Amino acid sequence: MGQSTKYIFITGGVTSSLGKGIIAASLGKLLQSRGFSVTIQKFDPYLNIDPGTLNPYEHGECYVTDDGAETDLDLGHYERFLNVTTSQSNNITTGRIYNNVITKERKGEFLGKTVQVIPHITDEIKSNFYKLGHDGKYDVVITEIGGCVGDIESLPFIEAVRQARWDLGPGNFLVIHLTLIPYLKAAKELKTKPTQHSVKQLLEAGIQPDILVCRTEYHLPPDVKKKLALFCNVQLNSVIEAMDAESIYDVPLLMKKEKLDERVMSKLKLSSKTHADLEDWKDFLGRLKNPTQEVTIGLIGKYVSLPDSYKSIIESFTHAGAAVECKVNLKLISSEEINSENFSSKLDELDGILVAPGFGERGFEGKIETVRYARENQVPFFGICLGMQVAVIEFSRNVLGLEEANSTEMDPKTPHPVIGLMEEQKKIDQMGGTMRLGSYACDLKKGSKAALAYGKTKIQERHRHRYEFNNEYLEQVESKGMIATGKNPNTGLVEIMELKNHPWFVGVQFHPEYKSTVLNPQPLFVKFIQAAIDNKKQK
Ligand code: GLN
Numbered sequence: 064m065g066q067s068t069k070y071i072f073i074t075g076g077v078t079s080s081l082g083k084g085i086i087a088a089s090l091g092k093l094l095q096s097r098g099f100s101v102t103i104q105k106f107d108p109y110l111n112i113d114p115g116t117l118n119p120y121e122h123g124e125c126y127v128t129d130d131g132a133e134t135d136l137d138l139g140h141y142e143r144f145l146n147v148t149t150s151q152s153n154n155i156t157t158g159r160i161y162n163n164v165i166t167k168e169r170k171g172e173f174l175g176k177t178v179q180v181i182p183h184i185t186d187e188i189k190s191n192f193y194k195l196g197h198d199g200k201y202d203v204v205i206t207e208i209g210g211c212v213g214d215i216e217s218l219p220f221i222e223a224v225r226q227a228r229w230d231l232g233p234g235n236f237l238v239i240h241l242t243l244i245p246y247l248k249a250a251k252e253l254k255t256k257p258t259q260h261s262v263k264q265l266l267e268a269g270i271q272p273d274i275l276v277c278r279t280e281y282h283l284p285p286d287v288k289k290k291l292a293l294f295c296n297v298q299l300n301s302v303i304e305a306m307d308a309e310s311i312y313d314v315p316l317l318m319k320k321e322k323l324d325e326r327v328m329s330k331l332k333l334s335s336k337t338h339a340d341l342e343d344w345k346d347f348l349g350r351l352k353n354p355t356q357e358v359t360i361g362l363i364g365k366y367v368s369l370p371d372s373y374k375s376i377i378e379s380f381t382h383a384g385a386a387v388e389c390k391v392n393l394k395l396i397s398s399e400e401i402n403s404e405n406f407s408s409k410l411d412e413l414d415g416i417l418v419a420p421g422f423g424e425r426g427f428e429g430k431i432e433t434v435r436y437a438r439e440n441q442v443p444f445f446g447i448c449l450g451m452q453v454a455v456i457e458f459s460r461n462v463l464g465l466e467e468a469n470s471t472e473m474d475p476k477t478p479h480p481v482i483g484l485m486e487e488q489k490k491i492d493q494m495g496g497t498m499r500l501g502s503y504a505c506d507l508k509k510g511s512k513a514a515l516a517y518g519k520t521k522i523q524e525r526h527r528h529r530y531e532f533n534n535e536y537l538e539q540v541e542s543k544g545m546i547a548t549g550k551n552p553n554t555g556l557v558e559i560m561e562l563k564n565h566p567w568f569v570g571v572q573f574h575p576e577y578k579s580t581v582l583n584p585q586p587l588f589v590k591f592i593q594a595a596i597d598n599k600k601q602k
Contacts, residue, residue, distance in 0.1 A: 068196035069235050069331045071205045072224050074272070076212045076261025077243040081278050082314075084137030086241055086305065087207045088144035089315040092344070093324035095145055098336025099202040102195050103141040104153040105134075106188070107209040108216040112158040116495050123371030127527045127577055128153070131501025136374045137207065139577070143378055144315070146580045155191045157216065163187055180219055188223035189230065202333070212240070213264045225269040234332050240265060240272035241305075244279040244287070253281060255290050262295040273330055274301045276323065282306065301326050312348060312381070312581065315341065347385055347581050354390035358595040359412055363433045364419030365426035367395035373419060376447070379579035383588035389596060398429035406432045414602075415443040415595030418450030420527075420574065424473045431457050443567040443594035445587065448528055451560055451570030452482045455532055458545045458562075472530050481536045485556070488529045499526050503551055505558040505573070511548035512569050513559050516586040522549075524558075524573035531572065532557035567594030 071090070075083045084105070091101045111117060114125045115133030126139040132151035141149055164187050168178050196204045208224065210217040228236045242258040258277065265272055275297055277283060283291075283304045292299040303321045308314050318324070319341070328335065360380065366372035377393060384391040394413070401409050410416065416437045418430050430450070434457040437444035446454045452470055459468035459481045467474075470482035491497045502523050507514040514520050534555060537547060549559030549571070562568035569587065579585035 067199060068201055069203045069237070069333065070192065070196065070227065070231055071203060071237045071239060071327065071331075072227070073205065073207045073239045073241060074212050074221070074224070074265065074270075075208070075210070075241045076264070077245075077257040079211055081241050081243055082311075083207050083209075083241050084140045085311050085314050086239075086276055086318070087137070087205050088140045089318045090239075090323060090327065091141065091203075091205055092144045092315040092341075093319055093339070094203050094327070094333075096339045096341050096344075097324065097328070099333065100200065101145060101203045101205065102147065102149070102153065102201050103138075103145070103205040103207065104149075104155070104192075104195060105137050105207045105209060106191075106220050107135055107154065107156045108214065108220060109156055109209075110158040110161070111156060112162055112495055113154070113156060115498075119366045119372035120369050123369065124374040125527070126375060127500060127525050127574065129502040129523075129525065131525075133496060133500065133527070135209070136371060139375050139378070140311075142577075143382070143580045146582045152191075152194050155188075157219070160184060160187050160191070160219075181222060184219050185223040185226060188220060189227055192223065192227055193230075203331075212261050212268075218268075221265070221268045221270065228270075234330075237274070237327060237330055238265075238270055238272045239274045239276055239327075241276045241278065244277045244283065244291075246280050253279065253283065253287050255287060255294065258291060259294045266296070271296060273297065274303060274323070274326055276303045276305050278305050278307070280307055301330075310348075310351065310381075312344075312351065315344060316348070343582055347382075350388050351381065351385040353388070354384070355388045356596055357390040357392065358414040358592060358599055359392045359394060360415040360417060360592075360595055361394045361396050361410060361413040361433075362417050362419055363396050363398050363401070363430060365398050365421055366419075367397045370395060375574070375576035375579070376417070376419065379576045379585050379588045380592070382579050382581055382584035383592050386584040386589050387592055387596070389592055391592060398426035398433065401429035401432050403432055406436050410436050410442075413442065414599040415445070415591060417445045417447065417591070418453055420448035420450060422449070422472075427453070427473055431460070434458075435461055438562065438565065438568065441566055441598075443591060443598050444562075444565075444569070445567075445591045446560075446570035447576065448572060448574060451572050452530060452532070454568075454570040455481050455540065455545070455560060458540065458543070459536065462543050462545075463539055470530055479536075481533050481540075482530050483533045484529060485531045498529050501525055503558075503573070504553070505549045506552045507559070508546070508548040511546070511559070512561050512567060512590065513548050513571075513587065516590040518586070524571070524575055525577045526573050528572065532560070566598065567591065 113133045124136045130150045134154035288302045380391045430453045459465045465479040468479035469477035507520040544563040547557045560570040
């Protein structure tokens with residue numbers, strides 16, 4: 064471990080969904096604004112090696128990093144807040160820890176020994192805690208421990224945190240416990256007991272939290288703070304109130320007001336490298352909260368009942384909307400509910416249409432109807448991954464007249480496989496981590512909508528797919544006005560499709576949403592919103 068690197072661990076108590084990821088990202092932002100280099104990692108207690116094999120309904124979106132890791136969606140928050148990239152090392156699951164230990168056991172690395180949770184699993188966890196701090200690149204490594212204190216499955220992580228205190232030594236180690244202070248309407252009281260219990264559980268595991276961050280719907284009166292400090296064994300000024308915020312992007316400023324960064328710096332004996340500077344952030348918030356115009360955009364997908372499935376897309380609209388001072392009313396519409404009879408009642412009010420990424424057949428025909436509507440009615444259209452593939456299929460069926468055109472994902476026997484399995488995918492028989500993943504180059508056609516948006520012709524974007532456009536149909540498709548405006552320079556794989564005679568119709572095989580951050584809104588989202596604004600004006 065890097066000697067000078069400071070480690071902050073964030074645990075959660077009382078209930079899940081308190082927003083540990085946002086607190087971690089906000090603290091990271093505040094420390095970064097004071098000149099420290101910061102990274103954030105997440106340790107998840109489940110047994111999957113990574114969330115890539117999870118249904119979005121289980122765990123929300125699977126976030127993909129440059130190096131092609133399929134990770135927890137909190138890594139998206141880390142990147143969006145800190146404007147730095149993360150990697151496989153930033154997201155570790157129990158499954159990966161056990162897999163590593165068992166692989167070592169088979170290699171004979173523990174020859175003669177009984178392999179046990181303590182020390183072998185906890186050692187593996189700790190070596191992963193310290194991995195990003197090794198080369199001294201970061202002043203601070205923040206580690207978010209997924210799940211809730213007291214869960215059986217997070218016990219080895221909690222034990223590893225306990226041991227880390229002794230590895231790292233005083234002044235280099237800090238635990239922040241995020242907890243909930245519920246308000247009982249009938250009693251008109253904020254209750255501290257659940258927090259007392261969850262801190263007690265931490266203490267039983269040998270961990271004394273240094274700071275409590277208390278999620279609450281009402282301000283914490285001084286007597287409640289005092290009670291928490293007394294019963295939970297923390298300094299009074301280390302009981303931090305975290306009121307519900309209007310937007311997740313308000314949280315860094317709220318935490319600054321509550322002096323979370325100052326408490327952390329004083330406990331870790333860190334002195335600010337520069338004057339805290341959040342001007343860019345405040346500027347973003349100002350534009351976000353004072354829009355001068357408004358558009359309605361439809362996000363058509365099949366996982367809409369859990370908006371977290373589309374987290375990065377939703378956040379990309381927030382960043383891009385703020386960039387052009389436009390409020391984006393995003394309507395999540397289930398593609399299963401769209402058919403050839405009702406499409407116009409579902410889509411007429413939209414100024415722009417986005418067809419989302421996805422897998423499998425369910426809701427597919429609704430997506431075809433949606434693309435047809437956008438194409439024929441000149442409504443700005445943005446297709447992402449499966450969304451681009453649907454656009455190609457719709458065009459092949461309704462413009463080229465290839466009625467049964469399809470992706471071999473939906474119909475393996477289609478006579479017109481305009482979308483097919485990538486060559487390297489054909490020999491793959493394992494599902495986990497085997498898609499075409501991570502960052503690849505793409506060359507843009509000069510003068511295309513994409514090149515105009517990016518302001519350059521060489522880009523890198525992140526991917527997560529198995530199927531691709533079948534280049535055997537390229538000539539036919541282009542001759543009727545659907546143009547491949549982005550291609551991988553090495554393989555010729557089509558990355559972007561645009562329609563010639565349409566105000567803004569762009570389908571991308573990659574996932575632009577993974578690279579949108581507060582300070583770097585994604586250019587295609589910005590241009591798509593502008594096209595929607597223009598469309599609204601013309602209506
Ligand atoms: N199912 C499609 C494929 O694997 C699209 C994937 C996606 O939208 N991420 O190619």
